[in-house]
Amino acid sequence: MNLILLHADDFLNPTQVRLYGRRREHVLNIHRAAVGDDLRVGLIDGLLGHGRIFCLTDQILEMEVLLDQQPPKPLPVTLLLALPRPKMLRRIIQSVSSLGVKKIHLINSYRVDKSFWSSSLLRPEKLQEQLLLGLEQSCDTILPEIHLQPRFKPFVEDDLPGISAATTAYVAHPGTGVDFPSRLKRPTTLAIGPEGGFIPYEVEKLQNCGFIPISLGERILRVETAVPVLLSRLI
Amino acid sequence: MNLILLHADDFLNPTQVRLYGRRREHVLNIHRAAVGDDLRVGLIDGLLGHGRIFCLTDQILEMEVLLDQQPPKPLPVTLLLALPRPKMLRRIIQSVSSLGVKKIHLINSYRVDKSFWSSSLLRPEKLQEQLLLGLEQSCDTILPEIHLQPRFKPFVEDDLPGISAATTAYVAHPGTGVDFPSRLKRPTTLAIGPEGGFIPYEVEKLQNCGFIPISLGERILRVETAVPVLLSRLI
Numbered sequence: 001m002n003l004i005l006l007h008a009d010d011f012l013n014p015t016q017v018r019l020y021g022r023r024r025e026h027v028l029n030i031h032r033a034a035v036g037d038d039l040r041v042g043l044i045d046g047l048l049g050h051g052r053i054f055c056l057t058d059q060i061l062e063m064e065v066l067l068d069q070q071p072p073k074p075l076p077v078t079l080l081l082a083l084p085r086p087k088m089l090r091r092i093i094q095s096v097s098s099l100g101v102k103k104i105h106l107i108n109s110y111r112v113d114k115s116f117w118s119s120s121l122l123r124p125e126k127l128q129e130q131l132l133l134g135l136e137q138s139c140d141t142i143l144p145e146i147h148l149q150p151r152f153k154p155f156v157e158d159d160l161p162g163i164s165a166a167t168t169a170y171v172a173h174p175g176t177g178v179d180f181p182s183r184l185k186r187p188t189t190l191a192i193g194p195e196g197g198f199i200p201y202e203v204e205k206l207q208n209c210g211f212i213p214i215s216l217g218e219r220i221l222r223v224e225t226a227v228p229v230l231l232s233r234l235i
Numbered sequence: 236m237n238l239i240l241l242h243a244d245d246f247l248n249p250t251q252v253r254l255y256g257r258r259r260e261h262v263l264n265i266h267r268a269a270v271g272d273d274l275r276v277g278l279i280d281g282l283l284g285h286g287r288i289f290c291l292t293d294q295i296l297e298m299e300v301l302l303d304q305q306p307p308k309p310l311p312v313t314l315l316l317a318l319p320r321p322k323m324l325r326r327i328i329q330s331v332s333s334l335g336v337k338k339i340h341l342i343n344s345y346r347v348d349k350s351f352w353s354s355s356l357l358r359p360e361k362l363q364e365q366l367l368l369g370l371e372q373s374c375d376t377i378l379p380e381i382h383l384q385p386r387f388k389p390f391v392e393d394d395l396p397g398i399s400a401a402t403t404a405y406v407a408h409p410g411t412g413v414d415f416p417s418r419l420k421r422p423t424t425l426a427i428g429p430e431g432g433f434i435p436y437e438v439e440k441l442q443n444c445g446f447i448p449i450s451l452g453e454r455i456l457r458v459e460t461a462v463p464v465l466l467s468r469l470i
């Protein structure tokens with residue numbers, strides 16, 4: 001936790017907050033902070049700044065806060081990610097959130113096991129937990145949006161043209177396609193398949209929607225490695 | 236397992252191999268392969284090619300193999316990585332191996348917990364297991380070397396000048412330093428610190444050894460995310 005994220009209802013008044021639970025414990029046990037110490041804080045969907053501790057007990061943490069800095073710029077990307085297996089999902093969502101992605105669609109694909117869609121980790125509050133951990137890691141305040149798209153065809157035919165409009169759209173497809181460009185600064189839509197990749201029908205549907213197949217060379221990477229490698233091209 | 240890795244002692248004769256255990260089970264249960272099927276195979280530290288199954292029982296897998304392709308080019312990098320916590324180590328080693336790094340030094344740092352050095356995961360056969368999983372994932376055959384450097388100062392003073400000679404050397408240091416260049420094709424040495432980063436003394440020692448501090452922008456990434464992001468600049 002490189003940043004203590006504040007919620008609107010943590011505020012006692014416009015400049016003072018009171019925290020309980022996980023955040024208080026972290027400040028006490030990991031930061032080993034004490035009264036008078038300064039911590040990096042940020043308001044969810046708001047500004048970053050500093051908080052000076054004026055009360056820290058085994059129940060509460062109170063800080064005087066000054067929020068005066070803009071959060072880092074978001075990555076200019078909408079990420080379509082074939083739903084990863086639950087074991088990987090948490091970590092991938094944290095990683096994606098820490099990298100500055102703000103628009104995420106978890107999509108279906110032939111190689112996504114149907115059972116993944118009934119994982120309790122897909123509940124909004126569970127996803128939000130992972131997104132917040134990513135923001136706390138990377139010192140960002142802007143909460144990403146996640147949309148679940150459990151039906152591939154209607155999503156690609158009906159919703160995707162609107163989502164990818166006015167962006168350059170790429171689908172990562174190992175072994176084929178052009179080399180993925182670096183230093184993309186323009187709005188981008190990026191589709192990343194499941195372990196084993198999208199099937200040819202799915203790649204074709206995405207191509208019909210304007211997606212350009214791109215490759216990272218001969219190596220086939222696990223999704224958890226491919227995601228940061230691909231997103232790094234947008235940093 | 237996108238590639239079945241063969242050991243020299245799997246060969247019955249120059250063109251036939253017999254496999255047992257994990258690889259046989261994987262071919263049977265995950266690939267769901269049968270007699271007559273072709274699989275991608277590669278000889279450790281040798282060529283890639285194909286294997287045609289001519290016997291598959293509940294004990295053995297036998298293939299006729301043809302090895303005629305070069306493995307993918309290694310990344311031109313020597314990676315110095317502050318020893319990650321054991322929980323993360325396996326995954327990070329797999330990921331680094333899958334990305335094509337061939338020279339790895341796991342190094343000490345002030346923020347590396349001393350207990351990490353006594354993890355059983357650092358035994359050569361345990362590290363090799365993770366390296367092989369990375370190669371099987373990415374379809375590569377060249378086994379990376381891992382060196383353990385449990386003492387920072389003597390390593391940096393005595394060994395590192397020889398290791399980083401004739402390379403451009405960078406140390407990833409969040410929040411300071413120049414932007415990390417893309418499309419590095421030249422020999423590179425890259426040092427990545429622990430969670431929380433190298434301490435100023437360590438950065439200074441590395442700078443004295445010619446390392447250039449580089450940053451990835453304002454965001455602070457977990458090591459498991461930072462490693463593929465940084466290495467992607469060399470792909």
